[in-house]
Amino acid sequence: MLRVAVLGAGRIGRIHAANAALNRNTKLVAVADPFGDGAKTLAAEWGCEATTDPLATLQRADIDAVVIGTPTDTHVALTLEAVRAGKAVLCEKPIDLDISKVDAAVAEVERLNGRVMVAFNRRFDPSAQAMRKSMDAGEIGELRQVIISSRDPGPPPRDYVKHSGGIFRDMTIHDFDMARWLLGEEPVEISASASRLIDPSLEEFEDFDTVMVNLRTASGRQCHINCCRATSYGYDQRMEVFGADGMLLNENLRASTLRRWSGAYTEAREPLLNFFLERYEAAYRTEFEHFRAAVEGNKAMPVTMHDGRQALRLADAALESALSGRVVTV
Ligand SMILES: NC(=O)c1ccc[n+]([C@@H]2O[C@H](COP(=O)([O-])OP(=O)(O)OC[C@H]3O[C@@H](n4cnc5c(N)ncnc54)[C@H](O)[C@@H]3O)[C@@H](O)[C@H]2O)c1
Structure with missing residues (x-):
């Protein structure tokens, strides 16, 4: 059972949370969103924890993988933090809008031997x-x-x-x-x-x-x-x-x-x-299942x-x- 947290309770976060909750091989442990009631509402829907502290969520020992569904300008920092904490990451597209920031992030994830999949759902x-x-x-x-x-x-x-x-x-x-x-x-x-x-x-x-x-x-x-x-x-x-x-x-x-x-x-x-x-809808569900299978099977990420x-x-x-x-x- 892969234990998952979803960061960001907006449009795409809601899709990923549903897929993590409904996949029979994963458990949705927490939804984190620092703004508004989004996390609370979404967590209530799927019977998991809600938190306003995404960084603390990344440090939790009872979470194996995180889905990053936050605004684009937060992707790199959250991905690196998650990788440093030993979590597998499914990160929404685009990684960032600045290619030099993306290059530095790719190099750092490689150096840390991180497991990151980019969410090109199509x-x-x-x-x-x-x-x-x-x-x-x-x-x-x-x-x-x-x-x-x-x-x-x-x-x-x-x-x-x-x-x-x-x-x-x-x-x-x-x-x-x-x-x-x-x-x-x-x-x-x-x-x-x-x-x-x-x-x-x-x-x-x-x-x-x-x-x-x-x-x-x-x-x-x-x-x-x-x-x-x-x-x-x-x-x-x-x-x-x-x-x-x-x-x-x-x-x-x-x-x-x-x-x-x-x-x-x-x-x-x-x-x-x-x-x-x-x-x-089906693409997001299958994307999440491929992420799960790659993490649990220790296989290469299908989208890098x-x-x-x-x-x-x-x-x-x-x-x-x-x-x-x-x-x-x-
Ligand atoms: N793959 C796709 O088809 C697809 C579709 C839509 C959006 N996206 C991508 O997903 C990302 C989010 O888009 P959206 O439309 O869901 O945006 P959104 O504004 O609906 O949701 C973003 C949520 O993240 C929260 N948030 C902000 N900073 C946060 C942080 N540090 N930690 C946790 N939560 C935080 C916000 O409060 C908000 O609830 C963007 O990068 C976008 O490009 C991808």
Whole structure:
């Protein structure tokens, strides 16, 4: 039984707490959040302890692993503290917004022999896993192109955007991780185009709301990513991989497979699942189980700090390309 504490009782902390409480091989011992009633409410829901002291929680001998679901600017300090205390860590993305801080953290975790997984949940989506498995089985032959569409239903609050690090580091970072995972090779070249089609005032933060990115690997494999902060028809998440012998397509998910016909329309379908908490519910659950299995089986983490670092590096390079109008070598 892996004994787990969740730090941060916000949107993502609530998901991780539920998964830790419901997994039959883990025990949710405590939820820590220094602000408001979040920890108390969440702990009451799952019958565990609530605390406002995350640092004291990390020192507890009856906790083996921690999930860090706190704001991004706290990830590095909490991860290092947890590793020093001998805990295994599942840390939310991004590790940090500053690549030099990430590099120093990666080096320190390596020096301490720490066990840290970065929470790129989309790799654990059942459809994404099926896609990767088919590719590994050689179904589409030699990979040529990856196409990722990732569009949020609506823009986040302005205050969130201000501290988010920008669309590439906050949102597209998931797609950069998927791109690396599907390409099977590191991108060496990136070009990005970025616009403010929803909110021109994002200029104040040097941010954008609508972006397109092209990546190329050393062997010539290509990937196209498009992201938008608002979509009139819901949360749009699609992926395509194209190879010498075929193509695999991951479509959007709906609440049911019902299709409707009437005098006004044909083949109308259920709306898309609302946002990430619903669309990736299974992915978060499977992600947590993979973390547990890696910790308990003493196996390599399925997503490493290096993966977190590389995704941030691509986000930085995309911003550089968008601002300069040049192709950037990674
Ligand atoms: N993987 C994903 O799909 C996904 C989705 C959403 C958010 N995230 C990431 O998760 C992190 C949190 O995002 P969120 O949307 O849940 O934010 P949130 O604001 O909803 O929740 C953060 C919580 O952390 C608490 N907190 C602040 N400092 C703390 C500390 N030192 N110790 C413990 N708790 C502390 C806050 O009080 C708040 O309750 C961010 O890094 C974000 O990028 C990832």
